[in-house]
Amino acid sequence: xxxxxxxxxxxxxxxxxxxxxxxxxxxxxxxxxxxxxxxxxxxxxxxxxxxxxxxxxxxxxxxxxxxxxxxxxxxxxxxxxxxxxxxxxxxxxxxxxxxxxxxxxxxxxxxxxxxxxxxxxxxxxxxxxxxxxxxxxxxxxxxxxxxxxxxxxxxxxxxxxxxxxxxxxxxxxxxxxxxxxxxxxxxxxxxxxxxxxxxxxxxxxxxxxxxxxxxxxxxxxxxxxxxxxxxxxxxxxxxxxxxxxxxxxxxxxxxxxxxxxxxxxxxxxxxxxxxxxxxxxxxxxxxxxxxxxxxxxxxxxxxxxxxxxxxxxxxxxxxxxxxxxxxxxxxxxxxxxx
Amino acid sequence: xxxxxxxxxxxxxxxxxxxxxxxxxxxxxxxxxxxxxxxxxxxxxxxxxxxxxxxxxxxxxxxxxxxxxxxxxxxxxxxxxxxxxxxxxxxxxxxxxxxxxxxxxxxxxxxxxxxxxxxxxxxxxxxxxxxxxxxxxxxxxxxxxxxxxxxxxxxxxxxxxxxxxxxxxxxxxxxxxxxxxxxxxxxxxxxxxxxxxxxxxxxxxxxxxxxxxxxxxxxxxxxxxxxxxxxxxxxxxxxxxxxxxxxxxxxxxxxxxxxxxxxxxxxxxxxxxxxxxxxxxxxxxxxxxxxxxxxxxxxxxxxxxxxxxxxxxxxxxxxxxxxxxxxxxxxxxxxxxxxxxxxxxxxxxxxxxxxxxxxxxxxxxxxxxxxxxxxxxxxxxxxxxxxxxxxxxxxxxxxxxxxxxxxxxxxxxxxxxxxxx
Numbered sequence: 134x135x136x137x138x139x140x141x142x143x144x145x146x147x148x149x150x151x152x153x154x155x156x157x158x159x160x161x162x163x164x165x166x167x168x169x170x171x172x173x174x175x176x177x178x179x180x181x182x183x184x185x186x187x188x189x190x191x192x193x194x195x196x197x198x199x200x201x202x203x204x205x206x207x208x209x210x211x212x213x214x215x216x217x218x219x220x221x222x223x224x225x226x227x228x229x230x231x232x233x234x235x236x237x238x239x240x241x242x243x244x245x246x247x248x249x250x251x252x253x254x255x256x257x258x259x260x261x262x263x264x265x266x267x268x269x270x271x272x273x274x275x276x277x278x279x280x281x282x283x284x285x286x287x288x289x290x291x292x293x294x295x296x297x298x299x300x301x302x303x304x305x306x307x308x309x310x311x312x313x314x315x316x317x318x319x320x321x322x323x324x325x326x327x328x329x330x331x332x333x334x335x336x337x338x339x340x341x342x343x344x345x346x347x348x349x350x351x352x353x354x355x356x357x358x359x360x361x362x363x364x365x366x367x368x369x370x371x372x373x374x375x376x377x378x379x380x381x382x383x384x385x386x387x388x389x390x391x392x393x394x395x396x397x398x399x400x401x402x403x404x405x406x407x408x409x410x411x412x413x414x415x416x417x418x419x420x421x422x423x424x425x426x427x428x429x430x431x432x433x434x435x436x437x438x439x440x441x442x443x444x445x446x447x448x449x450x451x452x453x454x455x456x457x458x459x460x461x462x463x464x465x466x467x468x469x470x471x
Numbered sequence: 472x473x474x475x476x477x478x479x480x481x482x483x484x485x486x487x488x489x490x491x492x493x494x495x496x497x498x499x500x501x502x503x504x505x506x507x508x509x510x511x512x513x514x515x516x517x518x519x520x521x522x523x524x525x526x527x528x529x530x531x532x533x534x535x536x537x538x539x540x541x542x543x544x545x546x547x548x549x550x551x552x553x554x555x556x557x558x559x560x561x562x563x564x565x566x567x568x569x570x571x572x573x574x575x576x577x578x579x580x581x582x583x584x585x586x587x588x589x590x591x592x593x594x595x596x597x598x599x600x601x602x603x604x605x606x607x608x609x610x611x612x613x614x615x616x617x618x619x620x621x622x623x624x625x626x627x628x629x630x631x632x633x634x635x636x637x638x639x640x641x642x643x644x645x646x647x648x649x650x651x652x653x654x655x656x657x658x659x660x661x662x663x664x665x666x667x668x669x670x671x672x673x674x675x676x677x678x679x680x681x682x683x684x685x686x687x688x689x690x691x692x693x694x695x696x697x698x699x700x701x702x703x704x705x706x707x708x709x710x711x712x713x714x715x716x717x718x719x720x721x722x723x724x725x726x727x728x729x730x731x732x733x734x735x736x737x738x739x740x741x742x743x744x745x746x747x748x749x750x751x752x753x754x755x756x757x758x759x760x761x762x763x764x765x766x767x768x769x770x771x772x773x774x775x776x777x778x779x780x781x782x783x784x785x786x787x788x789x790x791x792x793x794x795x796x797x798x799x800x801x802x803x804x805x806x807x808x809x810x811x812x813x814x815x816x817x818x819x820x821x822x823x824x825x826x827x828x829x830x831x832x833x834x835x836x837x838x839x840x841x842x843x844x845x846x847x848x849x850x851x852x853x854x855x856x857x858x859x860x861x862x863x864x865x866x867x868x869x870x871x872x873x874x875x876x877x878x879x880x881x882x883x884x885x886x887x888x889x890x891x892x
Contacts, residue, residue: 217853224525245856246525266630276747278656283836283845284853289539292551303749304541305656305759306839306850316839320628321656321758323748363526 157229157361157368158202158419166208169195170228173213175310177334177442177449178234187211190442194232194253194359194376197428201375201420206431215309216284220245223362230372232359234328236286246363250373253358253435255455255464257351258290259329261336264344266323271350275300280313280322282306287327290353310335324348328355330443330451337448370418378425381407381467382434384458389433396426407470414470425470435465518859531864533855534559540850542841544757547677555851560676562846563868569760569842570829570872573767577828578821580768581775586805588780599776606773612834615766619838622758626655632745650742652750657757659743659750666737682736689728697724759840763832771828778820782813814887822880826873833869843868 161167171179171191179189187195187209196206214222214233223231224246234256235241237249260271260279268274271294281288283306295302305322307313314335317325325332329347336342359376361369382388385404387395396408405411409422416422432438439456443449457463488498522529534556541551546564549557588599606614627643632652634641645652652659669685671678700720708714743753786809794804835842836849843865852861 217849220853220856221858240856246527274748276749276751278749283849288541288850289551289854292539292541295541296551302541303656304543306543306836306841306845308836316623319623319655321623364524 157365158371161202161229165203166210167195167199167202167230168210168212168228169198170212170214170219170222170231170233171195172233173215173309173311175234175331175334176338177447177451178330179211179232188442190254190438191232191234191359193432193438193442194372195230196431197379198230198372198375200427200431201378201424202371204421204423204427206427216282217308220247223247223360226362229368230359230361234331234357235360236328237356237358237360238286241360247360248363248366248369249358249360250369251358251376252356252464253376254330254356256328256330256355256357258287258326258353258355259332259351260324260326260348261317261332261345262324262348264346268324268348271324271348271352272298272300274302274324276302277323278303278305278321280305280307280316280325282310282313282327283308285327286353286355291326294352314338328357330357330449333451334443334449337450342448367419371420374418375425375428377467378407378428378470379435379438380458380465381470382425382429383436383465384460384467387429387434388437389430392426392429396423403470522859529859531860533851533857533860536855538851539854542846543839544760544841555847555855558851559843559847559864562841562843565835565840566829566832566842566844567872569763569767569832569835569840570825572764573771573828573832574825576764576768577771577775577824580772581824582779584772584776585779586783588776589783603773603776606769607777611766611770611831612837614770615763615834615838618765618769619758619762622762623655626653629654629656629745629749632750645742650740650753652743652745654750655758656749657755658761659753659755661740661742662752662754663738663740666739668736685736686729686732689732693725693728697721700724757840759835759838762838763835763840767828767831770831771824774824774827775821778817778824779813781820782815782817783809785816786812811887815889818880818884818887822877822884825876825880829872829876830869 169192171187171189174180175189177189179187179191181187192211195209195211199209200206212222212228214228214231219231219233219235220241222228231247232253234254235249236256237252241247242249260274262268262274274295279291279302281291281304288304288306291302291304305316307316310327310331313325313327316322318339325335327335329351332347336345336347339345359372361372381403382392385401385407387404387407392408395404396410398410399405402411406414408426409415409424413422415424418424433441436458439453440446443451445452453461453463455464457465459466488494535554537551538553538555538558539551540558542549542558542561544565545561546568547557547561549561584599584602587595588603590596590599629652631642632645632654643652643654650661665682668682671680671682700717704715704717741752743750743755746752749755783805790808790812791804794808795801799807832842833844833848836845839845847861847868848865852858855861
């Protein structure tokens with residue numbers, strides 16, 4: 134009897150170890166729900182609204198992927214992750230996809246065993262200060278106290294920037310954007326630093342946004358994008374091409390309003406292939422024919438998502454800048470659907 | 472008449488392992504041991520397997536890489552060019568520092584409250600009861616956060632100390648003859664330096680201030696000499712019945728050499744001054760440290776107060792009555808009769824409170840204090856992605872700190888416990 138217990142235990146151990154590396158697509162389909170890691174609360178990118186529904190620019194990526202894979206953009210379970218917990222959440226399998234304004238860096242892509250599948254926002258790090266401080270350039274911040282979120286690339290950029298300009302500063306580390314906001318408002322730090330998009334989003338939530346300025350210096354490149362676990366290339370492809378589909382849709386003028394109409398067939402073969410009218414691109418990544426159509430219907434194309442969540446008409450008021458299509462002088466460039 | 476039938480010698484059967492009381496406990500222990508080992512084996516196997524699947528290795532080499540980030544509170548020299556190991560060391564020293572301050576303050580406050588809670592003064596006793604019940608029944612994290620919130624909200628920003636050129640007055644003013652500035656980031660206090668001092672000795676760990684060592688040695692020697700003087704006076708008193716006058720000698724011994732040394736080495740104090748965004752020239756005691764220290768102290772003191780009260784109540788009333796009968800006043804009774812005996816009861820649970828306080832200090836990140844959890848377990852872990860290594864190392868360090876505190880306190884306990892011969 135003791136022997137059987139021993140073998141039983143060994144067998145269970147073997148099974149558990151085996152389950153750690155499985156097919157994410159199959160798992161998501163079986164679960165009927167996509168687990169998506171998002172920011173705990175950054176207005177415009179990922180934050181629950183008054184009714185508890187998650188909305189935002191990063192949330193839209195989750196919705197598009199859920200729509201592409203499951204055909205329903207609402208079948209997403211949002212897991213709020215902090216700057217500290219996000220990578221563990223992804224590598225442990227708690228989330229299938231991390232869409233949490235995360236910077237694509239070499240070591241994260243390689244050493245942390247993540248796969249960044251693209252860039253959904255080209256960002257850069259900046260500083261926000263109170264207007265009445267009279268500071269007009271980040272180079273005037275010598276000796277300042279700076280609030281900084283722990284566990285982010287911005288923490289390293291900050292150190293590099295001050296070192297390169299031979300200035301000193303006093304870091305105040307905070308654990309979340311909310312805490313940083315509170316410390317900054319209370320005046321416990323002179324400047325708050327994070328990605329400029331994040332600063333704009335934070336400022337939009339202030340009672341007096343006009344009294345704060347974002348300094349002109351951009352001290353780093355911060356390509357923010359969705360990430361998946363290393364080792365499941367098919368799942369990575371799905372997320373990558375869902376993002377590309379949104380970008381390509383904007384390029385070809387496919388919007389949430391006309392996608393139904395265009396899906397009946399157009400003169401443009403590229404649109405036909407994208408929407409599954411011609412050929413079957415979906416089958417190549419294990420999805421159905423209309424995957425891209427569903428993804429676009431979830432929240433519109435890239436441009437629509439941008440305008441609705443963080444664009445100039447929203448309180449966050451970000452210009453397209455680098456995030457315009459390549460045809461408009463920006464960096465967005467989807468490889469061809471063929 | 473009565474005869475015990477011989478137990479037939481049948482040799483050892485397997486069923487005896489379960490049914491024979493001689494062997495049963497052995498069987499149970501063996502099975503438990505095997506199960507525990509299997510459990511550990513499974514955990515380790517699972518970890519190794521999963522690390523392999525993720526393609527990650529297990530090594531501590533990252534500790535010697537450049538850290539690249541800055542730390543707010545620096546007890547030893549550190550720049551972003553230092554290694555992760557040094558960042559961890561900075562965190563460790565910060566942890567030890569706040570724990571030490573917390574344990575000391577909590578002990579003093581705890582004894583004070585515990586004794587006062589037994590006071591015959593109704594109001595004082597009730598006030599102390601309220602203190603204990605309020606502080607020990609609310610999570611310590613909330614006390615730490617509220618301490619910081621209060622410090623941040625009630626005090627002015629450093630730039631409020633700037634004189635407004637239009638009105639000619641500043642929004643906030645320094646206190647204690649313009650030497651101390653209480654701000655919402657830190658309290659700037661004067662710092663001392665030696666103009667004719669000796670240069671510090673550079674060691675890989677931290678520069679050692681020779682000046683400080685000299686002053687410390689002089690103070691220690693003065694105290695030792697003063698005790699000799701007082702002991703001598705007591706001896707004379709016992710012999711002759713008259714105590715020689717010592718107060719001026721004491722003062723001279725205690726302060727004479729110290730002042731002389733300070734003058735020779737050119738000691739001076741600098742008041743902090745507002746330069747640019749912040750105060751400089753003095754020492755800035757960060758609010759994060761104060762908030763953490765305050766939260767930990769107030770919370771743990773409530774527990775220590777209860778331990779002290781229990782210890783005092785464990786001493787039989789007869790002891791107090793006997794002391795009163797001898798004409799001792801309540802204060803002296805407490806100091807000379809009750810507390811020395813109560814310590815035997817107090818010290819063992821006190822050790823647990825010290826351990827708790829030290830471990831609770833890992834909540835420091837909530838207020839941005841750079842303790843071990845914030846450096847090694849926070850930024851380093853995040854920047855390197857070495858979760859397993861960082862967490863294991865951190866657990867090991869906390870374990871060592873706790874065992875050290877336990878060991879030292881157990882030694883102390885041995886010295887105060889009832890000597891039985």
